[in-house]
Amino acid sequence: MNMVKLTHPVVAVRGPARRSAMVRVVLLTLVVVLQACSAVPYKDPRDPMESWNRSVFKFNDAVDVAVVKPVATAYRDVLPHWVRTGVGNFFNNLEDLWSGVNNALQFRALDTADSFGRFVVNTTMGFGGLLDVASEMGMERHPANFGLTLGRWGVGSGPFVVIPLLGSSTLRDTAALSIEYKGNLVRSINDDSTRNALTVLNLVDTRASFLKAGEVVEGAALDKYSFTRDAYLQRRRNQVYDGNPPDEESAPDPSAPD
16 A cells, blocks of 8 residues: 555544554554465365364364374284284274175175175184185275265265364265264164274274374474375375376466465
8 A cells, every 4th residue: 555645635634643543554454464365375275164174173183192192002002913903804894894885886896796705704704804814815905985985976075174083074075974874883783882992992993003104294294284185185086086087277386476
């Protein structure tokens, strides 16, 4: 703004107090505009709720640092590797059944056969899934959930979303959570204590498997939120397109002027 305008005769007539007030208003407006520009200079169109998402991400990270990560670290350090492998195999076996349902919904015959076959083999020959006998027989895992099924049906991912305690997601995957809940075999257990214990064990075991990856992210990422968001969206996109996603439009050049 041209500050010469402050010497307009009308302002002069109204006195120094009026001029001082106008100066403060102009300076305050400039500060607000500059702060707004510097806060989101190159907003990612995939993340229109970035301010909210960052707040939830910060909350989730605080819970992880204070509770989940220490428990997962103790779990990894105390239990022998073969025990943790058995726990992971058990939950993977439960997921294989739900993966089979989703692969069937996606009309993937071979993936469906592998998923259901793995569940039958590991449940019967692998002591309830504690041993991964199916992998030794050459039956590959094909993880799939209902969010992925919607994506392969052509439903767009929608904006990026960070869910409290659950973490990174998209609008499509968030909408699929109610179906995912019903497909979780652990949730079908009637005994509350058993169901809750298995839910916590699955959470801790999963977090323990990502401890090293988390250390890499913390050491390499200048902006942990952006790194996590971009990695999640890229991985999810690759899953929907079987590792061959179409070319995306080029991102805005960070060096370009506003």
